[in-house]
Amino acid sequence: MAEPRIGVVVVAAGAGSRYGGGMPKAFVELDGRTLLGWSLRAAVDCPGTTAVVVVAPPGHLDRAEREVSKYARVPVRVVAGGAERPDSVAAGLAALPADIDIVLVHDAARALTPTSLFAAVAAAVAAGAPAVVPGLPVVDTVKQVDESGTVVATPPRAALRAIQTPQGFRRDVLERAHAAVGAHPVTDDAELVEALGLPVLVVPGDPRAHKITTPDDLDRVVALRDSGGRPDD
Numbered sequence: 001m002a003e004p005r006i007g008v009v010v011v012a013a014g015a016g017s018r019y020g021g022g023m024p025k026a027f028v029e030l031d032g033r034t035l036l037g038w039s040l041r042a043a044v045d046c047p048g049t050t051a052v053v054v055v056a057p058p059g060h061l062d063r064a065e066r067e068v069s070k071y072a073r074v075p076v077r078v079v080a081g082g083a084e085r086p087d088s089v090a091a092g093l094a095a096l097p098a099d100i101d102i103v104l105v106h107d108a109a110r111a112l113t114p115t116s117l118f119a120a121v122a123a124a125v126a127a128g129a130p131a132v133v134p135g136l137p138v139v140d141t142v143k144q145v146d147e148s149g150t151v152v153a154t155p156p157r158a159a160l161r162a163i164q165t166p167q168g169f170r171r172d173v174l175e176r177a178h179a180a181v182g183a184h185p186v187t188d189d190a191e192l193v194e195a196l197g198l199p200v201l202v203v204p205g206d207p208r209a210h211k212i213t214t215p216d217d218l219d220r221v222v223a224l225r226d227s228g229g230r231p232d233d
Contacts, residue, residue, distance in 0.1 A: 004126050007051045007100035008043040008118070008166065009092035012036050012064065012108035013081020014057070024057045025212070026108045027067075030222065035111035035212060036064065040071040043106060043166075046118035051100060052076045053092040054108075089189055090178045096171075102126060103174050105189050106166035112221045113166070113209040121168040124203050131193040132168040134205035135161030161202050163188060164209040173198060 012026035012035075026036040033041075036054065043052050051074060056064035058080045068076040079095045081088035089105055096103065102125045104118060117134055124132040138160040144153040167190055169177075177192035186192060190200045208225065212218050 003048055004101035004122075005050045005099055006046065006048040006102045006104060006122050007053070007096040007171075008046070008049055008104045008106060009089060009096070010036070010039050010043055010052060010054045010106050010108050011081070011085065011088050011092065012039070012057070013055045013085075013088045014109070024060055026056070027060070027063060028212075028218070030111065030218065034067055036067050036108045037070065038111040039106060039108045039113070040068060040076070042113055042115045042118055043104070044071055044073045044076070045115040046104070046122060048102075048122060049074055049118075051097050053095045054078045055081045055088045055092040057081055084185065086178065086181050086186060086189075086192070090181075093171075093174060093178065100171055102168060103171050104166040104168045105174075107211065109212045110165050110209045111212060112225055113164070114206055117164075117206045117209060118166050120203055121166050124201055125168040125170060129201040130170050130173045130198050131190055131200040133188070133190045133200060133202055134164045134166070134209065135202045136164070136205040136207065138162055162205070163190070163202070164205045164211075169193065 014025055027034050054064055054068055056078050061078055064078045068078055077095050079091050082091055102122055104122060121132050121134055138157055141157060142155055142160060143151045146152050173193060177196055181192055193200055210221050
């Protein structure tokens with residue numbers, strides 16, 4: 001049986017308003033490389049990756065094109081993002097070649113995610129799971145509250161996971177999920193698959209895949225890297 005062909009959609013379309021800096025967050029630099037560049041390097045190095053699509057902020061496509069040219073060991077396309085995250089992912093999915101079997105969706109803001117996590121997620125999809133997400137155990141007690149802020153439930157912490165990216169899907173499953181997307185906002189593509197009634201498998205995540213939303217988050221992932229947990233080279 002032929003090895004599955006993997007396509008990666010790197011979502012980098014956010015304005016980065018919470019980060020500041022006067023530019024989209026994907027173009028913030030770390031050690032001379034943009035956050036988008038770090039994510040691209042991990043994506044193209046994942047075994048089996050044959051195509052990558054970068055979903056960039058409208059108005060910044062030229063800058064994204066210059067960035068992807070540095071990492072084009074596999075074909076990389078740049079497309080404009082949409083109004084909401086599902087719109088951006090759908091645009092990236094539509095731009096992948098027709099022969100892609102497995103789609104990994106990755107947030108460029110999780111810039112120091114190691115290639116090994118991409119490979120682990122893809123391997124779990126290839127083994128038969130329709131959808132796979134990486135997650136870390138939740139260490140804080142989590143309270144569910146109502147609109148007034150009153151606690152209504154305390155979910156058992158042992159059953160909770162903080163979900164990261166890349167998230168992996170059989171292509172046909174992800175296409176079905178996006179075709180059925182409703183009006184309610186979603187924060188990740190796995191939620192769309194859950195709405196189809198299909199199982200979503202959680203595999204162990206990686207602390208280096210922490211999402212960079214503020215400069216403090218960037219300091220956190222740099223500290224992780226410098227303490228010995230370096231992303232794959």
